[in-house]
Amino acid sequence: MFKIVPTVCLLLCLCAGAASAAERKPLLLEGKKTLYQRVVTHPGARLTDGPAENAQVLQDSVKTFSVFYVFDRRDGFLEVGPSSSSASGWVRENEATEWPQAMTLLFAERSGRMPVFFFKDLESLETLCADDDLKARLQGLEKRLADARAGGDLPEDMPLLASEPSDVEGAVSASRFYLMPIKRMSAPFEGTKFLEVASIDPGSGADRDKKPGTERGEGERKGGDGQPSTGIAFVIDTTISMKPYIDESLKVIRAAFDDIEKQKLDAEAGFAVIAFRSSTQGRPEVEYTTRKVCDFTTLKNRKTLEDALSGVREAAVSTHDYDEDSMAGVKAAVDELDWSGYDAKIIVLITDAGPLRPGDPLALTRMAPPEMRDYAKAENIWLTACHILTPAGKADHDYAAKAYRELTRTSDKASSYMPIRAPDQKSGAESFRRTAAQLAASLAGVVRHTAADAGKRTQTAGRDPDPEEEARRIGENIGYAARLDFLGKQRGNRAPSVVNAWVADMDLARLADGNYLPTVETAVLLTKNQLSDLQRTLQIIVDNAERTKKTDSRDFFQSVLSASAQTARDPAAFSAQPGRNLQESGVLGEFLDGLPYKSDIMLLREEDWYRMSVGEQTAFINRLKSRISRYEEYDKDASGWESFGAENSGDWVCRIPLSILP
16 A cells, blocks of 8 residues: 555646646736737747757747747746647747737838838827927928938937838838737827837748749839839720720720830830620620730730730620629739739729629629739739719619729728719710820829839829829829839838837828828738638638528627637637637627727627618628638638748748738
């Protein structure tokens, strides 16, 4: 007995110790009961077996932007682990950034806004914005910043740590991967948020260069030295009602070629044409849903384009709906045209009808306008839409206008949508000709500008602008943003490197005039596996609801909202428990509370859901289906993901815009 008891006690102690180790949990966020502290690693971070300089190295180079839970803090080191169940080693505190949720910022396109300033502290930013002469203070800061850059480091008495590159320097390229994790938020002024962020650019080290795929459209540049090359694709509705506008569209393309020839810029511009109609199911006489009329053609082989244009004609029969499959036309332009070598990539959609409604079983693509916009944006393609308002489509005008504003949206209050009034065929065709010609001239003008022109910011639209004036503004805005992106790529512009700074999410110069123009966009850093888990979970939720005819149920709404909140807050925990209902667990409020931004679904309250009509709930479900379809496209496109040395494709990462998350 005396020999057995110690053995039993030892076994019990070992079991208790193992259970204790297994039950170990990360540190909680301050004031939270279920949310854990997390960090994201910087390039070059190392994992060791203890909190000391001489500790054994377990991993010499941790994958850049790895997200870890924090289990302990000691002597300038963090004990971390990839899951909330156990720690795997220690990293230096200065090699990681606190990250209470999975949100990161992206610089918004540089069209009409000033560069983002990174302030040393919140007080400096608040003091500036409270100044009665904000605009003069900003101009003074910009001048001091330019002088300091010319001379070296920033003066110590300046309230700034860094700045986004200036207009003359060009933008941080949209294709460059950087991370701006949001740490805290303050909102002392209405209409704008102040955000505490870090800014991390992984540089061009070995792990950065191991990219899963290349950007579609990469290739030998078509432009000359110092000149951006421009590819403009016209996506034209060729249904019966569009006959007069088809003819005018072709004239506009020919006129744009003539202009390029006069300017002797034949090497820098190419034009392509995609035609679209609608579904051929049950109505084969429609002939096609989309057709590539001509791939990008330059002045040197203009005859190829002319021959292709001569065969473009309107359909012989009506389609199944007044709305047409314009989303299929846009997707065909993104997928089927050879964008390689073009710096500025632009799609001009021309139609007199709205897109097929989300949920239409005959729509070739299952993506709605917001998701299609994101699809094109992922390939650095700018979208604009010419919507011809004919009397026949009066009942469709409001729907179509809303859809195309979403498709071409550049900020919360701005888009590249152009309505063209056509009270009768003759005046409509003439108005379209003038407007489209102005747009084409402005877009083609991108190739006539170099770095010397990159100092004057573009303007936003006024109230009810003249169509030609709006076309000019849209063309110049797109061209300006494209030039800054081109300059940024040429110069290899990087995001500023700061450990801790405060930024405003609205353009400070516009705030001085009482306007709100976003300087940043919000995204969520997800791995391929995490996005796949989200896509699969949402599909199951929708399928179950539709199968049981309970799309209006409490469980359906709570399941979607739970998936949304968990993805924004902690994607790793969501992947571990994708079916977890936060409302039933009593922690939904904790997950949502304190998030700096919320998706449209996270903003819905349960009572809002119950107040919706059947039609509104159906529209909600169709939006979900569209987003699920977009996630599938993300998964297919390797060029949108960064590996940072990870061999398993499931660990590749991407910044998914919050606007297309549930």
